[in-house]
Amino acid sequence: MTSFDVHQHLWPEQLAAALRRRSRPPRIDGDELILGEGTFEAGLDAHTLEARVGLLDGVGIDTAVVSLQPTLACDGIPELVDAYHEGILELVAAADGRLQAFAVAECRDGFAGACVPAPALVGELADELVTAGQTLFVHPGPVPPPPADAPAWWSALVDYPAQMQAAYAAWLTHGSPELPVVFAFLAGGAPFQLERLRARGGEVPEMAVFFDTASYGPRALRLTGEACGSGCLVFGSDAPVMDAHAAVAAVEAAGVADEALRTNAARLFT
Numbered sequence: 001m002t003s004f005d006v007h008q009h010l011w012p013e014q015l016a017a018a019l020r021r022r023s024r025p026p027r028i029d030g031d032e033l034i035l036g037e038g039t040f041e042a043g044l045d046a047h048t049l050e051a052r053v054g055l056l057d058g059v060g061i062d063t064a065v066v067s068l069q070p071t072l073a074c075d076g077i078p079e080l081v082d083a084y085h086e087g088i089l090e091l092v093a094a095a096d097g098r099l100q101a102f103a104v105a106e107c108r109d110g111f112a113g114a115c116v117p118a119p120a121l122v123g124e125l126a127d128e129l130v131t132a133g134q135t136l137f138v139h140p141g142p143v144p145p146p147p148a149d150a151p152a153w154w155s156a157l158v159d160y161p162a163q164m165q166a167a168y169a170a171w172l173t174h175g176s177p178e179l180p181v182v183f184a185f186l187a188g189g190a191p192f193q194l195e196r197l198r199a200r201g202g203e204v205p206e207m208a209v210f211f212d213t214a215s216y217g218p219r220a221l222r223l224t225g226e227a228c229g230s231g232c233l234v235f236g237s238d239a240p241v242m243d244a245h246a247a248v249a250a251v252e253a254a255g256v257a258d259e260a261l262r263t264n265a266a267r268l269f270t
Helices: 015-019 049-059 076-092 125-131 154-174 185-197 218-227 244-254 259-268
Strands: 005-009 028-029 031-036 038-041 063-067 099-104 111-119 137-140 181-183 209-212
Touching: 005 049, 005 244, 005 259, 015 028, 015 076, 038 049, 038 181, 049 063, 049 244, 063 137, 076 099, 111 125, 125 137, 137 154, 137 185, 154 181, 154 185, 181 185, 185 209, 185 218, 209 218, 244 259
Parallel strands: 005 063, 063 099, 099 111, 111 137, 137 181, 181 209
Antiparallel strands: 028 031, 031 038
8 A cells, every 4th residue: 555745845946946036035045945934944955856756765655745835935926836836746747656746725636635824714725625536734834933032943833833723623613524634743732632622612523634743753643543543643744844764753653654654644645
């Protein structure tokens, strides 16, 4: 059975070129990625097809489902979104089955589904994805710069999980039961709150909700499996931002590797 990594990011050359042409964030200047929240290494060497297939081979994964992370704040900038869509389809076509891709916040032919920022309202997109037989991927969106003396991990540990927990709560309240949805990195730990939700009189409806495993370790993965069932976990690494080898080691240590890498993901992407 095919193994999947449902949370990787890949920037085609067309997108990198469009980011270099910009004079304000988001943009690339030399080797730096400049965003509203700060400046980071662009790391473009990791965004070639050869490098990505090499990464997949190195960790023993058959197929990556790639997306343009909403944290770049490219949504709503047509030249960036169009460059991504054009370039990523070329990479998917050239990858001989090693890649699938999410479109940027819309339902498009040739894509596995749509990636939306956590604060977004899905609206009509949900119906379009259901009709097309595609999947929704919910990922953190842009955040403000961290406090003046905050450590480097502040946004990743505070702002991003808060967005994801709010998105999961909104989906439980207003989401489509017919649309399969994947929440990045365990929805920021939202499954841990289900006991408290029920204690406050809330209910968890029957929905096709999945959580990718990116950046969490065995304890968190086992706890999510206990809260929602092991059938809810799909493997995600957040490569190249995070270490894919560590992500594989985590699902193996938690005893959920086969379900997360193969059985559960196959329900979405085959």
